[in-house]
Amino acid sequence: MAQHDHGKHGGRTYWLDRKGNVAKVFYALILIDVLWLAADFLYKKKAEFDAWGGWADGGFGFYPVYGFVGAFLLVLAAKQMRRVLMRSEDYYERRRGGGSST
């Protein structure tokens, strides 16, 4: 079974243990995203759908915008769902507890 050790792992400091390096990963991700966005200049896309003036799958930056906004709104919406759906861990065990449902 697992043990808890809030010190270093076997006296070793990992690269990701340094806060600055986590930031480096974030900036690297931004750089990668900029490069993928720039890739839209490198080839010609053919729009399959007429909707949204053909931007939906043929225009510049559609997939990046859709991916970013979609994932962003997904998380914010899910966060709001907690207000309605979240209960304590033993919610179903308190079968005949009665009283409030929160």
Place this chain on the structure above:
Amino acid sequence: MAEFLLSPPLLLMLGSVVLAAVPRNVLPRTVLRALLLALPVYSLWRFWGLDFGDYAQFELFGQTLTLVRIDPLSRIFVVIFHLAALIGSIYSFYVRDNFQPLVGVFYAGSALGVVLAGDLWSLFLFWEVAAVSSALLVWVRRSGPAAGAGLRYLGMQMVSGVLLLAGIVLLRHEVGAAPGWAEFRNLTGFLEDGGLGFSNLAATLIFLAFGLKAAFPLLHSWLIDAYPESTPAGAVFLSAFTTKFAIYALARAFPGQSELIWIGALMTAFPIFFAVIENDLRRVLAYSMTNQLGFMVVGIGIGTELAINGAVAHAFADILFKGLLFMAMGAVLYRVGHVNGSDLGGLYKSMPITTGLCIIGAASISAFPLFSAFATKSLIMSAAVYKEYFWLWLVLLFASAGVFHHAGIKIPFFAFFHHDSGIRCKEAPRSMIVAMVLAAAASMTIGLLPLAGLWFGTANPFYELLPYPVHYEVYTTTHVITQSQLLFFSALAFATLMRTGLYPPELRSVNLDADWLYRRVGLRIWDGVATAFTATHRTGYAVAGRLAAAALETAQRHLGPQGFLGRSWLTASMALWVAVLLAAYLVVFYWRLG
């Protein structure tokens, strides 16, 4: 006889029963395990030598039942079910007890029975055997929550069985004979006759029976409830079979059924919201499974050759990458004792190999180029585009970004990275690692084969296994770039939300889902009915008691020693009354004559 005993379903089921019956002191554990692994290997090798057609037929009550019917649709499921049985068995060798792999192989046999069944009766038989044997894999955890979840799981599986049986019986009434292969293959026609006749009802019942096991919305919560309560190995077996043979059954009976498109689209979208706020990482995987099943259901609903190929290929790939993710989380559960995202983190230091393999699973489910889902889900997406389903395509694209978010990032991030939880444990046991490596290698092979075909012109044995010929190029410039853009910008959204603190923290909690309807509302109604029944019973008992007491008292008053009728009468008064009676009789007699 050999044709029956050596058919894939019976070979695995009977083989595991025989191995379970061998006393422990007769066969060393290693030999037993070798024999157990030999079962799926031999069965697959034997199956591979068979041509398309019917095998193992027999007459029962004047009906011909076909246990084995091989065609391109069943063949691919037979292959992957054997692989899943093999990988799951190897994984489960981390415990000394062989109960789990034995039940797992038995369960795999019943799943093979479902996909090979050549008529609806045989299908029903294996459908039920699979339900019971899989419930054992939930109960094997031997905990309170697992006992309850297993019971609810079995209850829902039985509902599916009853629906299926009712549908088959009605269908028999309609076609006037045993519903066989033609009906099984052609239920779409029955469902679309539009009337309220028996055939329509029969097809609807069977549709719901399949849909329950394929985790249709509102019928899905048994999966979310039960799979995460199982053991590490139990969940791996469970994730492979039931939902996938339901997909097979839908693909067989309802290809092109348009309702499936929107049912499937809903399945891809709604679970990802739950997955974001779920704390139990194996429950996140269960939601993710519903989401992936949604893609397959959409493919079956579209119904073109490309779409059906996509659905089946994705089912194949899903068994491997979802199995891999369940195996990785199972390894964490085994070493740490729980898989709560709120209490994990930093495990990459203790379990680097598991971390790496989990990332391969995450990349596969997210459909990164070079990984399996890229070569399978794309077929479904393109089928939607070719049929010009614009809104459907937008939903699927959103779900694709979402699946990367919760399964691709959330699972590895909260388990292995994030903040260091201070948990220090050993790397996963060897058997677990071997099984994970096999699943990871298979997932990558599926993703790389189309690329190899493009560059070197090599054949793609995976695509050749699909039910229809594949004329589709996965690795086009547009496809690789757009998919990478979608995923990397989804990752950027996650990173931004984390850095700005907007990302909802992992919390120890329960989130209400459809099972709330029977675990809370249903129970409340049941309690209400029970209370009302008890009250009625008590009142009725009291009223009846009072009436009986009153009757007794009246009887006692009249018939008792002091009662009017119970008294001793004088002989003289009796003679007088008899004389009065006779006189009255004479009067009446003469009056009547006169």
